[in-house]
Amino acid sequence: DSGVTQTPKHLITATGQRVTLRCSPRSGDLSVYWYQQSLDQGLQFLIQYYNGEERAKGNILERFSAQQFPDLHSELNLSSLELGDSALYFCASSVVPGDTEAFFGQGTRLTVV
Amino acid sequence: DAKTTQPNSMESNEEEPVHLPCNHSTISGTDYIHWYRQLPSQGPEYVIHGLTSNVNNRMASLAIAEDRKSSTLILHRATLRDAAVYYCILRDADYGGSQGNLIFGKGTKLSVKP
Secondary structure, X not given: OOOOEEEOOEEEEOOOOOEEEEEEOOOOOOEEEEEEEEOOOEEEEXXXXXXXXXXXXXXXOOOEEXXXXXXXXXXXXXXXXXXXXXXXXXXXXXXXXXXXXXXXXXXXXEEXX | OOOOEOOOEEEEXXXXXXXXXXXXXXXXXXXXXXXXXXXXXXXXXXXEEEOOOOEEOOOOEEEEOXXXXXXXXXXXXXXXXXXXXXXXXXXXXXXXXXXXXXXXXXXXXXXXXX
């Protein structure tokens, strides 16, 4: 158990819909990262937050957004869903970015039908 | 944008040592070398990291070349549970900037034979 909790574990939704994925980081971790893993793209970095502020953006689509709340949990919002958004979405946390290890959750498997 | 090069796949026999190579010729002075692995159907997990000196922990050893342009992850006795994709990642220690993210490449898929 990494200490990072992601909910829900599985999500099935229709095209055009909007979903919210939730991540609770390990106690004490200030930095949260979101990743998308699909079969053809591998693990893609989406976005990073540090102590409530957005710090870096990766390959995140405009239809996707995220935020980190004062209690440090984070949510990833995916809207106008397309079939190609079906993937595993991982959240990770670390004390700070940089030289510390990051801990990954078990992921949310999103299926868009 | 991975700045590392790893073999696509490697095979090992159970209970034998495994040496997983990684080239990172453009490494900068503030880049730490991180290794993560992803077991089937799980999220990535941290294995080890280092800056200049060789490092050991309960999972593995990390040997870093003197010029830091390459490194090797060493599993001393491979088990079936070690079958996974291993990622070598450079991570900027300067978290005051926008770096410090883990950018995953394709990694090396390690197969362990009984």
